[in-house]
Amino acid sequence: MKYMFASDIHGSAFYCEKTVQAFKESGAERLILLGDLLYHGPRNDLPKDYAPKKVISMLNQMKDKIYAVRGNCEAEVDQMVLEFPVMADYGVLVLNGITFYATHGHIMNEEHMPPIQPGDVLIHGHTHVLRADKVGDHVILNPGSTSIPKEGNPPTYGILEDQTFKILTFSGEVVKEISLKQ
Template sequence: MKYMFASDIHGSAYYCRKLLEAYRQSGAERLILLGDILYHGPRNDLPREYAPKEVISMLNPMKQELLAVRGNCEAEVDQMVLDFPVLADYAVLVLNGLTFFATHGHVFHQDHMPPLKAGDILVHGHTHLLKAEKVGENYILNPGSVSIPKGGNPATYGILEETSFRILDFEGNTVKEIRLDGKPEETV
């Protein structure tokens, strides 16, 4: 099965539209949001077309297709306007036979790992920096930021297909790729 991962929409109606268009075209079964959905946060400039109410109206009709975790910008008021749960600090997902610890990244990240078994995968956002690496016995994935990318990266999202994780820009170009099945890594 195919799954899409995205983080850090930060209330950008422009990038939410692009994300949902990419999601529809991808054929993914679910869209997994890794936090910071509506608010831009005090450390970020306003993203393009900052319009949280529009983001709400785009995401709520898709509630059956969304899984989300809480970002450092989510608050109880966000849950009051969103029709899908957004306040869980993490989710443990088994997708295509792989175990993912999905979180935003402001608590658990490469330098403060959650308790994982060998081969498990930590997937998070928060840094706005894309990553797909094997670190020790685990994998660290960050699909980058949908609306406010950093480090010279383009706006990106991730696709899990079978045991391959690709990070793509909104033109459909693969920016980075990694195999998550323990076979020799193939990175682009």
């Protein structure tokens, strides 16, 4: 099965539309959102076409395809307008035989590892910096930010297909790829 991961939309209708389009074109069965969906946050400039109400509408139309976790910019009011759960700090997902600990990254991250087992994958957003690395007996993934990438990275998202994770630009360029096979 194929899954898409995206993080840090931050209320950008422009990049949310690109995310939705990439999801539809990818053939993925689920879109896993790693937080910071509607609000840009006090440390970030406004992203391109900042329009949280449009983002709400686009995401709600896909509510049956989305799994989401809470970012540091999510609040109770976000849950009041979004028609899918967004307030969980993490989700444990078994995808294609691999256990993923999905979180935003502001609480659990490489410096503060969650209770995962060897071979498990920690996937998070928050830093706006894409990553796909084996660290010890774990894999650390970050699909980057769809709207406000940092450290010179382009806007990106991730695709899990079988046991391969790819980070792609919205033009379809593979920026990074890693095999998750043991």
